[in-house]
Amino acid sequence: xxxxxxxxxxxxxxxxxxxxxxxxxxxxxxxxxxxxxxxxxxxxxxxxxxxxxxxxxxxxxxxxxxxxxxxxxxxxxxxxxxxxxxxxxxxxxxxxxxxxxxxxxxxxxxxxxxxxxxxxxxxxxxxxxxxxxxxxxxxxxxxxxxxxxxxxxxxxxxxxxxxxxxxxxxxxxxxxxxxxxxxxxxxxxxxxxxxxxxxxxxxxxxxxxxxxxxxxxxxxxxxxxxxxxxxxxxxxxxxxxxxxxxxxxxxxxxxxxxxxxxxxxxxxxxxxxxxxxxxxxxxxxxxxxxxxxxxxxxxxxxxxxxxxxxxxxxxxxx
Amino acid sequence: xxxxxxxxxxxxxxxxxxxxxxxxxxxxxxxxxxxxxxxxxxxxxxxxxxxxxxxxxxxxxxxxxxxxxxxxxxxxxxxxxxxxxxxxxxxxxxxxxxxxxxxxxxxxxxxxxxxxxxxxxxxxxxxxxxxxxxxxxxxxxxxxxxxxxxxxxxxxxxxxxxxxxxxxxxxxxxxxxxxxxxxxxxxxxxxxxxxxxxxxxxxxxxxxxxxxxxxxxxxxxxxxxxxxxxxxxxxxxxxxxxxxxxxxxxxxxxxxxxxxxxxxxxxxxxxxxxxxxxxxxxxxxxxxxxxxxxxxxxxxxxxxxxxxxxxxxxxxxxxxxxxxxxxxxxxxxxxxxxxxxxxxxxxxxxxxxxxxxxxxxxxxxxxxxxxxxxxxxxxxxxxxxxxxxxxxxxxxxxxxxxxxxxxxxxxxxxxxxxxxxxxxxxxxxxxxxxxxxxxxxxxxxxxxxxxxxxxx
Numbered sequence: 001x002x003x004x005x006x007x008x009x010x011x012x013x014x015x016x017x018x019x020x021x022x023x024x025x026x027x028x029x030x031x032x033x034x035x036x037x038x039x040x041x042x043x044x045x046x047x048x049x050x051x052x053x054x055x056x057x058x059x060x061x062x063x064x065x066x067x068x069x070x071x072x073x074x075x076x077x078x079x080x081x082x083x084x085x086x087x088x089x090x091x092x093x094x095x096x097x098x099x100x101x102x103x104x105x106x107x108x109x110x111x112x113x114x115x116x117x118x119x120x121x122x123x124x125x126x127x128x129x130x131x132x133x134x135x136x137x138x139x140x141x142x143x144x145x146x147x148x149x150x151x152x153x154x155x156x157x158x159x160x161x162x163x164x165x166x167x168x169x170x171x172x173x174x175x176x177x178x179x180x181x182x183x184x185x186x187x188x189x190x191x192x193x194x195x196x197x198x199x200x201x202x203x204x205x206x207x208x209x210x211x212x213x214x215x216x217x218x219x220x221x222x223x224x225x226x227x228x229x230x231x232x233x234x235x236x237x238x239x240x241x242x243x244x245x246x247x248x249x250x251x252x253x254x255x256x257x258x259x260x261x262x263x264x265x266x267x268x269x270x271x272x273x274x275x276x277x278x279x280x281x282x283x284x285x286x287x288x289x290x291x292x293x294x295x296x297x298x299x300x301x302x303x304x305x306x307x308x309x310x311x312x313x314x315x316x317x318x
Numbered sequence: 319x320x321x322x323x324x325x326x327x328x329x330x331x332x333x334x335x336x337x338x339x340x341x342x343x344x345x346x347x348x349x350x351x352x353x354x355x356x357x358x359x360x361x362x363x364x365x366x367x368x369x370x371x372x373x374x375x376x377x378x379x380x381x382x383x384x385x386x387x388x389x390x391x392x393x394x395x396x397x398x399x400x401x402x403x404x405x406x407x408x409x410x411x412x413x414x415x416x417x418x419x420x421x422x423x424x425x426x427x428x429x430x431x432x433x434x435x436x437x438x439x440x441x442x443x444x445x446x447x448x449x450x451x452x453x454x455x456x457x458x459x460x461x462x463x464x465x466x467x468x469x470x471x472x473x474x475x476x477x478x479x480x481x482x483x484x485x486x487x488x489x490x491x492x493x494x495x496x497x498x499x500x501x502x503x504x505x506x507x508x509x510x511x512x513x514x515x516x517x518x519x520x521x522x523x524x525x526x527x528x529x530x531x532x533x534x535x536x537x538x539x540x541x542x543x544x545x546x547x548x549x550x551x552x553x554x555x556x557x558x559x560x561x562x563x564x565x566x567x568x569x570x571x572x573x574x575x576x577x578x579x580x581x582x583x584x585x586x587x588x589x590x591x592x593x594x595x596x597x598x599x600x601x602x603x604x605x606x607x608x609x610x611x612x613x614x615x616x617x618x619x620x621x622x623x624x625x626x627x628x629x630x631x632x633x634x635x636x637x638x639x640x641x642x643x644x645x646x647x648x649x650x651x652x653x654x655x656x657x658x659x660x661x662x663x664x665x666x667x668x669x670x671x672x673x674x675x676x677x678x679x680x681x682x683x684x685x686x687x688x689x690x691x692x693x694x695x696x697x698x699x700x701x702x703x704x705x706x707x708x709x710x711x712x713x714x715x716x717x718x719x720x721x722x723x724x725x726x727x728x729x730x731x732x733x734x735x736x737x738x739x740x741x742x743x744x745x746x747x748x749x750x751x752x753x754x755x756x757x758x759x760x761x762x763x764x765x766x767x768x769x770x771x772x773x774x
């Protein structure tokens with residue numbers, strides 16, 4: 001199938017006093033229509049920057065290299081004005097904290113009208129009808145259109161954010177930690193909704209999260225990101241059942257879940273992305289490190305169909 | 319009767335939130351007691367009240383047999399040495415202007431227990447124990463130079479430097495990356511063994527609680543709903559809320575993937591918690607005895623509002639939501655607008671005529687004009703009153719319709735609500751629905767633990 005999104009050798013370089021910070025450093029992947037892919041990693045691994053790069057909302061002065069093809073059109077080459085047209089219409093996003101993304105001085109009605117009318121020249125009444133439908137699909141009655149964001153609970157605000165993301169019927173939804181600020185039951189409710197979106201709207205979803213449990217619940221594929229690079233990418237089940245990269249194995253082992261028998265963690269700290277370690281970036285924290293890891297970049301190898309990893313000793317972990 | 323707007327104008331004091339409402343537990347030395355619940359359940363307030371960082375409205379806190387609830391600040395201060403706290407956000411709990419070493423050594427100096435040199439030596443020692451190495455080097459660093467995990471280690475080191483007996487740990491790993499949570503928990507367990515610590519471990523994460531706690535209490539809206547041995551509760555949760563919490567945790571096992579049945583909605587407002595069992599509006603197995611609350615009706619109307627037809631009918635007959643109030647076991651809906659009743663309107667007209675008449679008699683020069691205006695005022699108010707009375711009778715018709723409609727809607731409600739309806743009647747301009755009063759089930763002993771649920 002023709003992929004909806006093709007990201008090729010994407011690099012995001014932030015300007016800092018100490019030199020360029022490589023938040024995303026050569027990331028390549030495809031996303032098929034109606035597919036859900038998770039991107040996981042620790043704080044500061046570059047996963048949020050990856051999402052922002054695709055949406056074109058990186059801070060000014062950030063250098064973007066590589067290409068982001070959405071249906072063959074390179075988003076990385078678009079002007080700010082052209083990107084504005086794509087954003088919200090073809091690509092929508094859901095943020096971690098809906099409170100800070102809704103304008104406290106605007107009613108829900110105004111939020112919807114602004115979103116719709118900035119993309120389409122249609123009558124307010126038509127736009128409003130669409131807003132009502134999107135809200136209803138999230139279980140929020142239209143009688144609440146004139147409420148302000150603070151009059152809703154956290155879970156409702158997140159459902160409103162999702163409704164706003166859906167109202168333009170985008171083909172790609174990017175969700176950056178969409179449930180992190182929510183309680184566990186509300187989180188599960190939102191995950192059920194995301195699952196439904198995939199089925200009903202045939203939408204592609206890029207789910208950025210640090211929570212591997214969420215990935216296991218909703219994703220078809222998963223990419224593991226470390227220090228700006230993908231270290232493993234594959235079908236969710238494959239990666240969870242047969243992880244190859246030592247970092248992936250460490251992450252999986254460190255999850256504290258109800259069936260955990262022992263506590264595990266990954267020693268050391270994620271590296272400074274201004275001057276990352278040479279060769280394999282994970283080598284300072286890796287329990288299996290060899291000399292070659294310190295001198296030679298590991299290759300991106302496809303071990304089983306669709307299951308890639310970047311480790312010199314990937315075969316040994318199969 | 320409660321009129322929120324009027325209340326806001328007249329009331330001197332804001333409404334009371336029972337953040338914690340009748341919580342009791344004991345914590346034997348050397349145990350880790352977990353307080354588990356969603357945000358807003360009161361778990362943090364309990365933790366702070368135990369340390370007297372928040373003053374309880376009523377009730378008592380005893381530490382080593384001594385009632386500390388009413389101790390003066392000067393009396394409690396020496397006790398603080400044995401009672402410490404670790405906060406969720408290590409970045410916010412460490413002074414950014416102090417080096418890590420100074421922060422950790424500070425309690426010794428504040429309590430006058432050591433000179434600066436001694437304090438530094440002791441701080442370096444504790445830093446080593448907390449896994450902050452090289453300690454000498456980190457001593458002079460500022461919080462901003464450290465990672466989240468290191469900062470939390472520093473906060474832990476600061477808490478144990480006074481050799482406390484008891485530590486409240488309020489979500490100590492929630493802000494940390496998964497990859498290092500285990501290390502911090504291990505550190506806490508190590509220090510517990512080393513210093514014979516007792517922990518009150520506050521968390522929203524049941525998986526963490528399962529790992530670290532000996533006993534746990536599950537809290538919901540200010541109350542403990544299940545408390546007992548951690549193993550027993552995890553193996554066989556009894557309260558429907560505990561069961562829901564456990565089911566909602568995302569599992570990293572792809573084979574466990576499934577669409578879940580979850581409790582409806584979200585945690586209600588603690589200002590007016592549901593009557594009866596506080597979980598009943600969301601409970602999948604609630605029965606009529608579990609409880610009722612006005613919000614149930616509003617939720618029901620919201621649910622109906624998703625269907626355009628029903629929404630239009632409800633709005634037309636029952637009026638806007640702003641004219642509905644819940645008050646204990648009673649729901650009131652005001653029908654029609656605000657108007658002066660007919661009788662008062664008539665006496666008002668008479669008063670106007672009388673006043674203008676007297677005025678006309680006393681001032682003969684302008685009297686005629688005033689008299690004319692007085693008469694016309696009477697005529698106008700009379701006409702208004704007549705129009706009002708026809709509208710009133712129409713409103714009585716509205717009220718009858720509203721009563722029937724509300725009764726009908728309530729019949730379609732889920733069982734606990736539908737069966738709790740006692741009467742739906744018209745009282746003046748109001749349609750009033752009354753529901754059976756409900757009682758909190760109270761904690762009951764069930765298989766080695768206590769559960770607050772009528773099922774047991």
